[in-house]
Amino acid sequence: MRFSQAFIPTLKEKPAEAEIPSHTLMIRSGMLRKLGSGIYSYLPLAKKVINYIETIVREELDDKGCQEILMPVLHPRELWEMSGRWAVYGPELMRLTDRHDREFALGPTHEEVITLIAKYDIKSYKKLPINLYQIQTKFRDEIRPRFGVMRSREFIMKDAYSFDKDKAGLQKSYDDMYDAYSRIFARCGLKSVAVEADVGAIGGSSSHEFMVLAETGESEVLHCECGYAATSENAKIAPFDDHSSEDMKELAKIHTPDRKSVEEVSAYLGVLPEKLIKTIVYKADDGFVAILIRGDREINNVKLANFLQCLNLEFATEQEIENIVKSVAGFVGPVGKKKIKIYADENLKSAKNMVTGADELDYHYKNVNLERDAHIDKWVDLVQAVEGDLCPKCGKPMTSFRGIEVGQIFQLGDKYSTSMEATYDAEDGTAIPYQMGCYGIGITRTMAAAIEQFHDKDGIIWPISISPYEVELINLSPAEEDITSFCDNVYEMLQDVFIDVLYDDRDEKAGFKFKDADLIGIPIHIIVGKKNFENEMVEIKIRKTGEKITCAFDDIVEKVEQLIDDLYEEIDKNVE
RNA sequence: CGGGAUGUAGCGCAGCCCGGUAGCGCGCUUCGUUCGGGACGAAGAAGUCGCCGGUUCAAAUCCGGCCAUCCCGACCA
Structure with a gap:
């Protein structure tokens, strides 16, 4: 893509509305624009990142045998009454009325819809287990939307639902998703950790949250070197020092x-x-x-x-x-x-x-x-755990870090299948409620979390696997015909080997382009300037480290391919 | 919903206290110079001052109501 043709409206100044780095940087880098409180448009750079994250999600889920579907956003009230959640979900459920005064909800999650689908069309044990997922816009009437896309009222989420014959099957499906989630976040280049979580309003038994480590995270996580990890609201602790040796004195x-x-x-x-x-x-x-x-x-x-x-x-x-x-x-x-x-x-x-x-x-x-x-x-056990409390598993003091919750997996059991009378026929013909699990990933939140985890004072530093482009080619002398035609050439050559490149061909000063490039955060920059050009060299800059290497004309494609491979390798070694 | 603030050009802000018909920086358009870390000069376009009502000869400015947005607390991918 030529930058001169691209819709990437970058901003020099920090927008007044933004508080945290991801929000500021998404607006400044021309990814995001606000329409209303907690409602955003995703501009081309953001949409590309979303696509890459979704692709990784699809690949990993499909690899586990999940199948993609697409369910409605608009849910009739009756559906939510079947599960009893019209009443219990509370004000966070975005509700609306049509011209006939029929009531609807804008789906914040799709347990009801999917359970209904299963109820009618997954009738035999022979069809189980099955795991269906969608990537869909979800709505939540947040009390207070904030932090841009991190806590918005409308957001993109991947939600998957598993149906099993029994608890053992559910455990297997759950373990598969746990594994897939670990791989997904690792492939996105993110440092994440799975923690024991509260089941909250969705209900069910076992649950884990996947947290991306970031200082601005909304959740505090306590963890122990033995591997125990839980959000502070959910953390158990070993008993503190007691005073049992004292004698009882008189009241x-x-x-x-x-x-x-x-x-x-x-x-x-x-x-x-x-x-x-x-x-x-x-x-x-x-x-x-x-x-x-x-x-x-x-x-x-x-x-x-x-x-x-x-x-x-x-x-x-x-x-x-x-x-x-x-x-x-x-x-x-x-x-x-x-x-x-x-x-x-x-x-x-x-x-x-x-x-x-x-x-x-x-x-x-x-x-x-x-x-x-x-x-x-x-x-x-009612105490709020804090850093320094002893691990419930091994008794050592726990440390804390902050994290952003990007995904959560639940074992729902038969909560929805029972309340909605959704059953399958077992081998002996008896009707048995499915054992269900549900599994969410906040796609747009993952994008924000990546920025929270990877940025510096100059801008975003995308992990290459989800970066909007792999390479940014910067022509510092667009007025020089030979340099420009050389750049055009490099641009073609890179595209010929399927490298996704943003080509800054704009008639702007060098500093202006450098600032934009750092802000947008594409991992590899190829810089073509007059001096190096005369020596038949270009400069290649690694955004993450700031490292600059010079490279001969003939070696550009090979060198860039190698650098891209290196960056992917670094990510892949963290994928289990 | 409680507490605090803000709303003036695409963005960031001043003007409001003390009423007299709107200004600065960035961005945008044109021309020229410049050209390796957000250049310079010249010329220009762009605002029903959030909305409704009131006071007044006159309201961005004073008063009332409403709306929107942001921050702090309780909820969540």
Whole structure:
């Protein structure tokens, strides 16, 4: 492609709306333009990257025997009522009404549609297992779209659905997808890691998220050298140090005037925050509960919501604490008989001689020993894991990094097949619900994640496997006829050997073209300037390292082919 | 939805407090010079000042309402 003909509207200045590198760079490099909040047009460079990512996805999935289909974006309300998700999916489901007042959703995911397809047309065990996928625009009415394509309301996603006869089959399909995903992200040139994940609203049992490592990632991942890795919201931990060796002391009420927070009480009494127990009252779906957590730690809301099996979870108000719990905000505690259920983080089980609220204004208890002084309805893992916590598998301290979630795989089991009465006929003729799995990859998010992982102050540094072009040929002297006709020639020769090349033939200053080339981030630049030209040489620059090599005219094609091979080899060695 | 901000030329912004009919930089068009890290000169095109209403002789500017966009928090590929 000649740059002079290409639609690549680059920008010198940073756009006001962009916060993170991928967003800024996609706009500046002429890949992306905004239409509305969380709604974007993909210009030619972006579309090429998307195509390359999709090609890798298709190749790897097809290799596992998956088959591509295309399902509708528009879903009738009745379909979502079959699974019960019209009600539970919540405001994130983009809903609309047609001229006859019929209600529809714009599909955020396609479990319902695919299950219906299977229900009608995959009736025999002989047809199983089967895995169907699509690459489709998805809609999610995000509370707050941000970071450009990273969290948008409309995005391109690959979603696959597996159907198996039994759990063992599902496990096999799941393992295949796990393997395919690892290969896909590696082939995209990305450093990624699979972590244990929360199943969230989709439901089901086992799940992994694939995270691309990047400082700007929205998720914190805890991992251990033994291989354990999980998002911080989902991470389990080995119990922290206990105090079981202490003797239980006598319970005592102490005056703590106007000291409510952990910091205040801990400073006033001269004890460490870890000797305090916070008692937090929540309003859950079916009533109020009190949760106990060590003073220096936080409650993990995902764990709590999962444990309580509830959709809405909020703090009780001061009024509710007074009226329902018969206590005082800031001084709530577990000692004595209570009207509501009390659940304690299991790490408190061995804690001795703790400080808690005394359910009375300006008073706390000291020397509280939960098993002696309180009634705990259940001990549960509720703590938010942090860096330094011990690995649940091997007990070593875990470290943390940030990541961008680019894919997630789930074992759904028979959740949808049962609710939608989708069954196959087994060998003995009985109707059995499919065992299903679902597997997503955010295509456009993967593109953004690649930029987050690979950029510098000058612009994007594309991994060659998903780069919009493999080579950028830069003519620094378009006014010189001999140089230009030479460049035209090189352009032809490269195309003849199927190298995808962007040819900067524009009548612009050298610096201008260099800046654009660095910004756009094509991995290999061939620079044709006057001085080198007179010596029958060109310069080849590697975008990633900045390394510049000179190359004789006759060797250009061979050298470039070799450099391309090297870059692919570097990627391939990380593909299992 | 709560908190904070912004809306003026394609992009980035000033002007608003103190009302008098719009300006700067980049980009764009033409010409000339320049030509290895976002050149210079000259000439030019381009804006219903987010929308609706109010106050006023007069509104980008003051007042009210609405809309949109962005940032911080709770959700997710």
